[in-house]
Amino acid sequence: MIEYRLNCDADPTDYLTVDKDGGDLEFFAHRGGGSFLVSIYPTVDAARTFARGILALADEIDGGEAKEEPKPAAVRVGDRFTVTRSFLEWAHVRAGDVVTVVEFVDDDSGDFRAVIEGGSSHRWLFGPENIGNGLEPLGTRVTADEPATVTDPRLTYFHQAEAALAEFEHTAADIIALARFLAGE
Template identity: 35%
Template structure:
């Protein structure tokens, strides 16, 4: 959805946004915690726009350069909610999210756990232009991250719950879904798996992961590949044998 945004000279959070819905031009003002919307016929929108141009011309004679429209929101962008409860979602003005999907009707972001996603109205969000805030908002995996699979054979991938994969490529907004790619065994094919089927794999660097629990998770992984009934001692013996520590 194409839109134009005018930001207040004194407070950049105060805006007037213009966009099209059906056959009408909408102007939506957001001032502090208040907001309102005006719908105009095309002919009335032109009259209003020409009036603004006439006022501006009185100031500088029309010398000002045209300000390009802000780029439309896309997947991966950091957005800020400007209307509490947009489209019935349990969100508050000022909260920031990373965009997961964009349609003509809504902007989709991660939900709160009980809800997989929030579907927010375009006019109720704005792109965050502050790079520091935008970077913090996107916590999606990156190349080199280790992830643990949380379901069996997602998208027909040759992995099951508990397997650990390493991200070799990110493929966000793949058919409207955030995914990553990984290699399996000696296969050079880059399998694709959705983020909904993985979670961050525990490491000793994690503040809440003790060495004991980390070792336990590794043993569970080994048990699946060696023998589901193997004891911890048997698995350690196999590990030592593979490492060449015993014959």
């Protein structure tokens, strides 16, 4: 049996209980820690009307139940944001920069790392609390087919090496030798 109990705010030893006994609803008023005062057996429709009346009175007092704030959409890798606050979270970003989410921190915080499009490959740390407070969603997502634009000299060298070796059969040792040469070793 499920019983609902409503304690008096002024004296917690006074309370009302409501439960179901078969097809009947039972309301009981208790005083002083358990002494029974009165019982009421309303019809189901009368109980609903009574409950609606209690809700209406409570709404008049406090304006109704608090509305839940909509939760922001989950951030995903590839999401793009416009920076609206320079040096947000001490990152070397400026208002107007566009950043792309590239990875998440390995915990439940929701923190993520993002790169500045057209900037260095450095990954800056932001959190969900920055969305709408320094980062504004662009509404577009970069996909695997369309990687974020990052300019890094090493990436340029890699693509040049890839193109240079494309017409030749090459091994991992050849690529490492080329990398060492490009690094000046």
